[in-house]
Structure formats: structure tokens, C-alpha cells
Amino acid sequence: MDKLIINGGAALDGEIRISGAKNAALPILMGALLADGPVRIGNVPHLHDITTTLELLGRMGVTLTVDERSGVVIDPTTLSATEAAYDLVKTMRASILVLGPLLAKYGKADVSLPGGCAIGSRPVDLHLRGLEAMGADIKVENGYIRATSGKGLVGAHIFMDQVTVTGTENLMMAATLAKGKTVIENAAREPEVVDLANYLIKMGANIQGAGTATLTIQGVEVLSGTDYTILPDRIETGTYLVAAAMTRGRVKLKDTDANQLEAVLLKLEEAGAELTVGKDWISLDMQGRRPRAVNIRTAPYPAFPTDMQAQFTALNSVAEGQATIVETVFENRFMHVQEMQRMGANLQIEGNTVVCQGQPQLTAAPVMATDLRASACLVLAALVAEGETVVERIYHIDRGYECIEEKLQQLGARIRRVPTAIRSAANG
Ligand SMILES: CC(=O)N[C@H]1[C@@H](OP(=O)(O)OP(=O)(O)OC[C@H]2O[C@@H](n3ccc(=O)[nH]c3=O)[C@H](O)[C@@H]2O)O[C@H](CO)[C@@H](O)[C@@H]1O
Numbered sequence: 069m070d071k072l073i074i075n076g077g078a079a080l081d082g083e084i085r086i087s088g089a090k091n092a093a094l095p096i097l098m099g100a101l102l103a104d105g106p107v108r109i110g111n112v113p114h115l116h117d118i119t120t121t122l123e124l125l126g127r128m129g130v131t132l133t134v135d136e137r138s139g140v141v142i143d144p145t146t147l148s149a150t151e152a153a154y155d156l157v158k159t160m161r162a163s164i165l166v167l168g169p170l171l172a173k174y175g176k177a178d179v180s181l182p183g184g185c186a187i188g189s190r191p192v193d194l195h196l197r198g199l200e201a202m203g204a205d206i207k208v209e210n211g212y213i214r215a216t217s218g219k220g221l222v223g224a225h226i227f228m229d230q231v232t233v234t235g236t237e238n239l240m241m242a243a244t245l246a247k248g249k250t251v252i253e254n255a256a257r258e259p260e261v262v263d264l265a266n267y268l269i270k271m272g273a274n275i276q277g278a279g280t281a282t283l284t285i286q287g288v289e290v291l292s293g294t295d296y297t298i299l300p301d302r303i304e305t306g307t308y309l310v311a312a313a314m315t316r317g318r319v320k321l322k323d324t325d326a327n328q329l330e331a332v333l334l335k336l337e338e339a340g341a342e343l344t345v346g347k348d349w350i351s352l353d354m355q356g357r358r359p360r361a362v363n364i365r366t367a368p369y370p371a372f373p374t375d376m377q378a379q380f381t382a383l384n385s386v387a388e389g390q391a392t393i394v395e396t397v398f399e400n401r402f403m404h405v406q407e408m409q410r411m412g413a414n415l416q417i418e419g420n421t422v423v424c425q426g427q428p429q430l431t432a433a434p435v436m437a438t439d440l441r442a443s444a445c446l447v448l449a450a451l452v453a454e455g456e457t458v459v460e461r462i463y464h465i466d467r468g469y470e471c472i473e474e475k476l477q478q479l480g481a482r483i484r485r486v487p488t489a490i491r492s493a494a495n496g
């Protein structure tokens with residue numbers, strides 16, 4: 069297992085490129101199952117979750133071609149199986165996104181039930197209830213969701229009890245090939261949902277209302293192959309902006325989109341950052357100043373994203389003043405707090421709130437990554453801590469950050485990756 073070794077203290081300074089969005093790439097790659105011909109997807113990030121998705125599709129017999137320049141080509145016409153097995157689903161919950169497309173197109177799907185994970189129990193009941201409303205017959209047995217759709221799915225009026233991103237995506241994909249009209253109310257409005265809708269529309273789907281709380285989908289007979297480019301990763305963008313703010317540095321992030329990050333940019337300005345935005349870039353300059361602590365409350369888009377909560381906890385831990393972070397989306401997303409306390413952060417958990425009292429200095433410690441954004445939080449904390457921090461279990465970070473150490477090195481950070489085997493050999 070690789071580790072990251074980080075020597076804190078360097079103010080970030082420089083320019084980097086932002087990768088394609090993981091959370092858009094996953095449903096878009098799986099959405100290829102709906103097509104009658106090959107799709108070509110550009111700006112696919114190099115991430116573990118993408119490799120897992122390609123393996124998942126490959127095991128179904130789908131033909132895959134990966135080309136550095138032109139992207140990933142998926143030909144679903146060679147599909148020979150409709151199963152998503154436990155060994156892959158357990159490493160990536162988003163595997164559940166094959167359920168809607170498989171049922172809609174092939175009338176059958178056996179998908180391992182994703183378990184809970186470090187950030188919460190994360191049930192998929194709303195995915196299943198929505199598909200049942202569309203006529204699917206669903207049984208859960210031996211840890212698998214076994215679903216069939218007989219003569220095909222039919223349009224339905226679906227009210228989502230809770231805003232769910234992958235739930236909305238699964239049902240929207242299923243509805244594209246269902247008979248008649250589907251209305252999804254209280255739908256997720258995240259930019260990744262909109263990106264998926266735009267892609268499906270390019271394939272020939274009839275979807276209205278993407279980006280609003282009501283989606284109306286008129287089923288069509290077929291969807292065809294297409295070319296599509298994935299939108300930039302707003303969470304990766306936000307993470308590097310926070311890194312620059314915490315280190316009192318300045319960065320320019322290229323190939324990104326400030327329009328998807330309003331809530332995050334507002335908080336960075338409140339923290340004292342000077343921001344400038346262009347059509348496809350954002351720059352941040354702290355003018356060497358220490359950030360101010362900011363109050364955060366996570367909620368579905370367009371409010372402040374839960375996927376940026378851990379990074380702002382890191383920022384608040386070295387900022388001037390006191391602030392609270394309230395997590396309303398996941399019930400257990402504070403795993404980073406204990407590790408941060410080991411680095412000298414003054415953070416207290418009270419229910420779904422963390423009270424942060426900014427400290428002038430954090431100190432290095434060996435720490436353990438527990439989930440994707442918790443890992444990012446620890447890396448950010450290490451960038452400002454005094455001494456050498458070792459972050460273990462970084463396979464979590466490789467799920468969501470493309471070339472994180474290269475990008476941070478490019479910005480002047482002292483960070484390196486050490487494969488465990490090499491490190492032990494060096495230690496004799
Ligand atoms: C691959 C992907 O896009 N992942 C994102 C997606 O995850 P994901 O789509 O899994 O998260 P959801 O939006 O579904 O979860 C929101 C809340 O709804 C609950 N819920 C969800 C479905 C369901 O059937 N029943 C239910 O109770 C969850 O437990 C959670 O409390 O949105 C999250 C919230 O923005 C992000 O943190 C993840 O990065």
C-alpha cells in the first residue's frame with residue numbers, strides 16, 4: 069500500500085490543470101450500456117474508480133478501447149452478462165449505476181448490494197423504489213439486487229423522499245428507454261446530473277428540466293452511440309483552492325468552471341481569498357495572509373457540497389477564529405477529525421457539528437486516510453504542518469484525485485509517494 073510523505077510549510081504557487089469530474093464520468097461510462105452503438109468519452113480522469121468501472125463493464129462483455137488522446141470508447145453491443153459482482157461493487161458504491169441502464173435496455177440485472185461505508189449507511193432504497201414504480205420486479209437475496217423488467221419499464225411519477233444524486237441518475241437513465249413519460253420530483257440538481265442528462269440527450273433521449281428539481285423524461289425506442297466530453301471536477305478544483313488558501317499561497321487552476329462552485333467560492337472569499345475567474349479558469353491569491361475561519365453547512369446542490377466539508381475542516385483548523393461545520397447529508401462524515409486532532413487541531417464533534425478553533429500551527433504526525441475526502445483533508449493539513457507527515461491508506465485518495473502528488477509538486481509542495489515495499493526495503 070502506497071503512502072504519501074509530506075513536509076509542510078511551502079506556500080503553494082503556480083498553475084495546474086483540473087481533470088474531468090469523477091462523479092460525472094462514472095454515470096456517463098455506465099450510461100453507455102443504454103446505447104445501440106459505440107460511445108466515445110473524452111476528459112475521463114485517470115482514477116481507480118474509473119479503472120473499476122471499466123473492469124465492471126469489461127466483465128459484462130462490453131468492448132472497451134482506451135486511448136490517451138481520444139478518450140475511452142465503449143461498444144456495448146457485445147454485452148454478454150448483466151451482473152455486477154460483489155468484489156467490484158464493494159470497492160466502489162457507484163457500481164449501483166449499472167442497475168437502471170441494464171434493466172431499461174436488457175430487462176435484467178443482478179447487482180451486488182453496496183454495503184455501508186466510512187461516511188454513512190448509504191442505503192439504495194430510493195433507487196429500488198423508483199425502479200419498482202416503473203414496473204421492475206426486484207428481490208434482494210444473498211446480498212444481491214435481482215431485478216427484472218418483464219416486458220419493459222413503463223414511465224411513472226416518482227417523488228424522491230430525499231435528494232439523491234446517484235438515485236436520480238439511475239432513475240433518469242432507466243426512464244430514457246421506458247414506455248411513456250416519467251416525472252422525477254425532488255431530483256438532484258448537481259452539475260454531474262446535468263452533465264449526464266446532456267450526454268443522454270446527445271444519444272437521443274428526451275429529458276427536460278435537468279438542473280431543476282423536476283425532471284421530465286419521455287421514453288424513446290433507441291439511444292445511439294455518441295461523442296461526449298466530461299465536465300471539469302468541481303471538487304478537485306475546490307480542494308486545490310483550499311490548499312492554496314491554507315498555505316497562504318496563490319494558484320491558477322485551468323480547464324475548470326467557476327459556475328459550478330458558487331457556494332465554495334463564496335466561502336473562500338469569506339475566508340479572505342482574492343479570487344479571479346475566467347471562462348475556464350480560477351485564480352486564488354491569499355496575499356500571504358492567514359485565512360479566517362468560516363461557518364459551513366452542507367446540503368444538496370446548489371448549497372455547500374458535503375464533498376468539500378473535510379477540506380474546509382482542514383482550513384478552519386489553521387484559520388483565525390472559531391467556526392462551526394454542520395454536516396447534513398451523511399451521518400458519519402467526520403472520520404478525519406480524530407486524525408486531525410493528532411496533528412494538533414482543536415476540533416470538537418457535537419452531534420452533526422464540528423466546532424473548530426483555529427490554531428496558529430499544526431504538527432506532523434503519522435495519519436491514516438479513512439475515505440476519499442478525509443484523505444484530502446489530511447493531505448491539506450500536512451501541507452501546513454510543521455515537520456514530516458506520513459499519510460497511510462492513500463488508495464482512498466487515488467479513487468478521486470488524478471496525480472495528486474504531481475499536481476501538488478507542480479505547485480511547489482514537498483510531497484512524495486512511497487510504495488510500501490520500497491520503503492520497507494529502504495528501512496532494511
Ligand atoms: C458517485 C457520486 O456521485 N457520489 C456522490 C453522490 O453519492 P450518492 O449518490 O451515493 O449520495 P446520495 O445523494 O444518494 O446521498 C444523499 C443522502 O441520501 C441518502 N439516501 C440515498 C439514496 C437512497 O436510496 N436512500 C437514502 O437514504 C444517503 O444515505 C445520504 O444521506 O452524492 C453525494 C452527495 O452529494 C456525494 O457525496 C458523492 O460524492
Ligand SMILES: C=C(OP(=O)(O)O)C(=O)O
Nearest residue numbers: 091161162375440441468
Ligand atoms: C463520497 C464520494 O464518492 P463516492 O460516492 O463514490 O463514495 C466523494 O466523491 O466524495
